[in-house]
Amino acid sequence: MPTLDITPLRSFAAVVAFSGVRRAADTLHLSPSAVTGHIRRLERELGCRLVIPQGRGISLTSDGEELSIRARDIVQQHDDAVHTLTPLADNEILVAATEHAAEFLVPTVVSLLHERLPDRAVRLRLTRSAHVRDLVHDDRADVAMMLTRPARGSVRVAPIPLRWFAVDDVPREDLVLFAAPCAIRHQAVASLGGRPHRVATECVNHTSVIGAARDGVGMTPLPRIGPTPDGLRTVRGLPRIPDIDLYAATSERITDPVRHEVLALLRSTLRSSDG
Known part of the structure; x- marks a missing residue:
């Protein structure tokens, strides 16, 4: 029976979340070729095609859809087990975000953290906003981005159409x-x-x-x-959907200057994307 290692699964889950290899690679702090190699390794182990290039991103095959459901759960279970038994090291920080923030907001925030905190390794968790709030309330997330209902200590970043x-x-x-x-x-x-x-x-x-x-x-x-x-x-001609609010929270492990930079970066990125 094939054995699926957690590192290629983590790369695959990131490619799915970011809808492409390059942004996944940037956020995982890997080269695009390394991430592509992880995907090819999974395909060899499983004997099936998982992803197909699609414009600027990727689309999933039916087998890729099947694995995407399981990969995120496996990675989350793995990370939960690791966190329970081995809490974050002093040189690690956890970024938790709603999947909707993945493609355009998370990579910019992670890049800023790498630049401002070069001695820290960044762990990443992309999940539902409700789970992001849980990570904040459990004092596990150092930088968190969530939609609609804020977590304790979070700040409203901006409304999103x-x-x-x-x-x-x-x-x-x-x-x-x-x-x-x-x-x-x-x-x-x-x-x-x-x-x-x-x-x-x-x-x-x-x-x-x-x-x-x-x-x-x-x-x-x-x-x-x-x-x-x-x-x-x-799609035109439908009733307007009310805007949804993006909130951000940081832990005490993030200094006030870096926290202010993260918030300013999120707001400027949203303004530029709206333009």
Whole structure:
């Protein structure tokens, strides 16, 4: 039976979360070739194709979808076990963030932390906002980014616009959504009011949501951060989805000057992406 090592699984989970190799590599502090090598290693071990290049990012094969569900859980279980038995070392910090912040916000924050705290190793946890809040409340996250409901001691960074995205000619009653609980899902569906709609498919990660929307399964609500995902267009003529707030929190392990820089960087990145 093949054995799947945690390092390639971590790279695969990051590629899925960031919808591409380069941003995953930058955040993991690895070279793109190393991350690609990890993916190829998993494909060799399993005897199947996992990812396919798609524009600026990647799409998942059906086998990749299957592994993406399990990889995140395996990495999370591994990290939880490691944290329980071996707490963060003095030279480590944990960045926890909602997956929706992964592609455009997390890499910039991690890069800043590497620059300002070069003696610290950065661990990364991309998960649901509710889990990010738990990490803050348990004093485990050193830098945290979450949507809607703030954690203890968090600061409101900025409102983030939400929009419906789809390919052309998709029926407007068919929806592609994150599996509940999901604040964006709740807010977007509520905005439809009495308009007929049905959940065509539910997904467990951002890349799967984008892939299903690209395949014409339905329209999906996404935060408007950065460029429109390849192959998708904004859906016009629907009721406006209220903005959703991004919050950030830092631990006492992050100095006040670095904390202020992190907040300023997040706000400037959001302003530039909105422009």
